[in-house]
Amino acid sequence: MKENGNLLFQDKWRIIDQSSTGLHVSALHSFGMDDTLCASVGSGSAPATVRTWVHDRTIVLGIQDTRLPHLKEALAFLERQGYRYIVRNSGGLAVVLDQDVLNISIVLPEREKGMDINSGYDVMWELIKNMFADFKETIEAKEIIGSYCPGSYDLSISGKKFAGISQRRIRNGVAVQIYLCVNGSGKKRGEVIQRFYAAGVAGEQTKFAYPVIQPEVMASLTELLGVELTVDQVMTRLLITLKNYAGFLFADQLQEDELPLFESYYERVTERNEKILQEFV
Template sequence: MTEHTEEKASLPLLHQPSWRLIDQSSFGNQFDALQSFATDDTLCTSVGKGDSPAVCRTWVHQQTIVLGIQDTRLPFLQDGIDYLKSQGYKVIVRNSGGLAVVLDQGVLNISLVFPEKEKSIDINRGYDAMWELTKHMFRDFPYAIEAKEIIGSYCPGSYDLSIEGKKFAGISQRRIRGGVAVQIYLCINESGSERASVIGEFYKVGLKEEQTKFAFPSINPTVMASLSELFEQELTVQDVMIRLLHSLKEFGGRLYASGLQGEELDLLTHHYQRVLERNEKMLNLSS
């Protein structure tokens, strides 16, 4: 099990001259998760070209299971998808690594999009920046937030964020043409173990005990929790949004709100079409 120590080198990444804030956390059912991934691809391109400063984008999606590419290799994938749909979830495949995760109204997603400029950003440095930001946001609680793989969680990785062995967040990265998007999902409220149970059942139905070359995770719902459960204090997405903005302000630089604009709107159409086509291909669905 890999456990990371604090990396102070992550701090310069958070000390940007300007942070462009794009808040899409209250868009509701009209905002599709595929649009969200296309938006991050658009911002990666824009930031990488120098057309935009660093971006902090926040987003929430309703009742969506986001599969990783490996998940599409389950021997009984369609049965697994049918199960998820029977539980009221929409199912998509994301364009970055990892395995299945749950998105719902109690999960806040944050994307930090950095320019690489002359010097490339080491992959761990991007992860460390998000870990550092998360610790700063919740520094008033008397709990240590660790970054290490939590065995039995869904989408396990060496940068699972946990408190006392219970995972509440996972981090991924996406890199396009000089832009780096570091993405985190934060389980803010409701039951972390119930979310994990849904993913656990998906794998059971999708595998039916068949042996596969890739070792899909064996889910233990007890190792996952929401921050509200861990802190024993009810938090909302709005509460955490305020904490995020305060933390970014304390790291310095100018903060300003903005939507996509100009050439970015054309780029979004292009990236969204690519994401749609890829999603349909991976799920073997017709348009």
């Protein structure tokens, strides 16, 4: 089923939808899930998997964020705004999750031919472009200066970023993760991170160059496409698009042999998170 080396073409695509259940658990659950899927897909015991997830009012921090000179004050600011926070185990810097941000993880075996870092990013970019191919707007992949968690594969329309992509590679599996700002104000999300860094840096010189956030370069798909979109509608677009790339597409949950893996990985990411943050909370 793999045509022209396009990694989206798979004999089987397994879908694990946690876009509703994720609202009731910590975002650490999702990073434990993706590590689990990397292990099971990477070993060949599970097929290529797409997982969707949503967590409400959560700031996902990167490791560099934990080195802010005034992190305690920055975390206190987030708490006052009603946000929870975790430190993720993949790359990048602080991002905003809420009920209008859909996260998608594509999990593939690393043995896939040509599955280098850029190929991982390209497979997600390709998926998103196809999901919104009925709109005339062009979705570009390039760094958007002034955005939060900037990177060379920021997804944008007309210079405004609506999505960011990261990767996690363990146990011969690759999880390519994206957050899609579906609805709501991208500028307001940007302002939260802008104020987080203002509190965390507090005018000090730092070895690491934290991004200078320009909230106006962030937007949601609803704002950029001029059409009111919901997470459920984008989920439907995802499923319709994947059908074009799959010999067989099926909904699933963790299998019996994956459950102990999840318990182990979830415990690991939780302990790591607590260890990193314990001196600041």
